[in-house]
Each structure stands twice: as structure tokens, then as C-alpha cells.
Amino acid sequence: MSGVRVVRTGTANLASVVAGLRRVDAEPVLCADPDLLAKADRVVLPGVGALAAAMETLRGGLGDALAARIRAGRPTLAICLGMQLLLEGSDESPGVAGLGVVAGHAHKFTGVGLRVPHLGWNRVEPGADCRLLRPGHAYFAHSFYLAEAPVGWAAARTTHGGAYVSAFERGPVLACQFHPELSGAWGLDLLRRWLEA
């Protein structure tokens, strides 16, 4: 199994994603070097923490390297906040531009009686055109969501208040709002499929 570079954004808790990748026999290495990220076989963009702080660390060459990989369709996995970092922006940090490599904006969950954060296990329902994503329960921990599937991507949906986009994929590029590394056997299977994509 070739190495997997895990982007060190400085704000993310990386232990769980590193442990999850090891359990599916990958060899994750933390990385904050744009050149290495550009050349890596596989890259994981984890995300825990606040969007503005994470964008700050991506501002230099890291963000450009990630955007270039995704445009070129090279194997990349973005998790939770990592998925939202790919978008144009989020209600979480008004005025802060995301990487903008995927069209869309994250909105805050609102609704009478709706639990926020959306925290816990919920059902993922992939569209018929998804190749990596399969139906099942995944673990979520977030307060902002993407409403519409980006054009040109296969998407999965989850319901919290209303239906929203809980993951999207195109070839070996996969972005998940949920945490595959915390989603039990179902999540580990998804990591394995991505490692082989």
C-alpha cells in the first residue's frame, strides 16, 4: 500500500483519522509541504475546528496544491470541515473565502426543535451514480451543511431537518461531511474503497 499524506492544518484533531487509515493498512504521514502534497499518491484533508483558522493555514501553497489535485481528479479525500473547505464559503465565517474548487456554500442548520450541532449517527443515501459511497449509517458532528449537490459530482444525501448533501464523489476524489474514520465497519469499508479507487 502506498503512502497517504494527511494534511496538517494545525487545527484538526488528527489522531482518529490516522488511526482509521492504519486500521485499513494504509501508511498515513502528516504533511504540511505543498510540493509533497502535489506529488503524493493520495491525500486526506481532515477537518475539525473552525473554518477561518483552517483556511488561514491553507492560504499559502497548501490550498493551491489541494485545489490543483481536485481539478486534476487525483485521489483526494476531504472529511467534515475538510469537505466544507472545498466550497466557496460558509455561514460559519462570513467573508472568508473557501478554496472554491467546488461550487457551493455551507449554511447553518436552523429549525424549531432541531438539534444543533447535528451530532451522532444518521443514514447516508447515495445517488445511483455513486461508485464509492454505499447506503448505511455514518457518524456526523457539524453545524453547517451543503444544500445542493455540486454540478458534475455524484452525491449522497442525509436528512436532518431536511435532506442535504452529506458526501460527493468524482472518480478518486471523495468529500464526506461525516467521519468515515469514526463510522465503524461501514466507514472502514469506505476508506478501503477510496484507497483502491
Add this chain to the structure above:
Amino acid sequence: MLCVRIIPCLDVRDGRVVKGVKFQGLRDAGDPAERAAAYEAQGADELVMLDVSATPDGRATAVETVRHIRAELSIPLTVGGGVRSEANAGALLEAGADKVAMNTAAVEQPELLTRVATRFGAQCAVVAIDAARRLEGEGWEVVTRSGKHRTGIDAIGWAREAVARGAGEILLTSWDRDGTRSGYDLDLLTAASRAVPVPLIASGGANDPKHLIEAVHAGADAVLAASIFHDGDYTVRAVKDVMAAAGLEMRLEAGQ
């Protein structure tokens, strides 16, 4: 739809799982990483590890224990007990905790919640509230220092304040029911559930699946239990089957 979470709790002292009533008369209940993996295989949705070590050495051991558990575990792990600073929280998160639960320290220095939520995200900042019915009058007061100190602070008011300060989840333990196996304090759960928008974990008093179902109907989003699982009375899966049969949304896929 969000599933109801079943959360076994591991009380850990000096690297071993222990169990006792109100932290008295602790009995050895096994190796934490082995227990954690077994609970995941049974279908646990999440685990809480509570460090009940009384010494600095014990605390250092807790970070190592988190590392061992994380290597085995593919579900979320919340760690509490002795989290007194941003640095404590950071060390636990770096070792593999996904959330940290703050109890006494949050009451004594509420700005800790804000600092942890700002730095690591609200989803990792759990406020653990131990609540006891007031000896006189209505409602519940916050107790701290493992129940030694009755603060007089209104537990529901504190829940509201903790969320305003950044807590993303509440772990609410009924001090009157903890370890008694007489069921959760349902009035307490309903009052807290109505007061705050964040997820609420019920703790203290579970003895059988009926109690867990009652807690969810009272307003809990997740239920924490220790004794009923440790003593082998029920597997997590058996409890989930009963809850699903009662019409609750549960995750029933097999564990790892």
C-alpha cells in the same frame, strides 16, 4: 433521521476499568482497550472514558490509555475526568479523543469551555453536569468534585450558560440516581432538553432497556450506561433491539 446513541461508559483508574457506586468501593472491570473493542463489536455508537484517577501519575496514564483505545476503536471517544485546562484537553484530543468532557473545571472557570470550543470546535467541547435534586425547594443544583461539593448553582441555568459559552453537547448525570439502577431522573432530562438546543446525553441510573427508552421519551438524544453492560446483564445489541422494537431509530449494523 438521527439515531439514538447508546454510549457505554468506562471509568478508568490507573489504566484499568473500574466500577463502583458513586466512585466508592471500586472493583476491577478489565482492560480499557479490550473493553472498548468489545463494546464496538456489540454495536456501541460511541464510548465515554471517564478518568477517575486521583493522582498526577494516574492522569498521565489516562493519556496513554486513550492512545491504546484509539488504536482499536472506529467509533467516537469522549474523555472526561480531570480536564482542567486547554492543555489537558489538547493532550487528550491529540492522543485520540474526539471530544473532551469538562465538569468541575468548567464550573470553576467557565471560560475554559469557550477556549476549548474556539480552538478545537464546539463539537469537541462537552460539558459534563452532575446534578442533584435540591435538599430544599424545587429543581436541581450542580455538584462538583465527584459529588463532594454542592454548589447551589441551578443545573438547568448552568446548562444554558455552558451552551452559550460554546459547549456543543451536554452529558447530564443525575447524582441521586448514579449507580443506583433505579432509572434515569426523567424530570431532569425533560427540563434540560427543553432548555438547550444541543444534544443531551442522559446518565445515571440505568438498569434495563426500559429505562433507556424512558430517557429518550423524556428528551435525551443519547443514553450512557455503565453497570448494565459491564456486568454482562445486557449486550449493547440486545438493548438496541429492544429500543428499535419500541419504535426508536437505532443503528443496527454489525460492529467491526
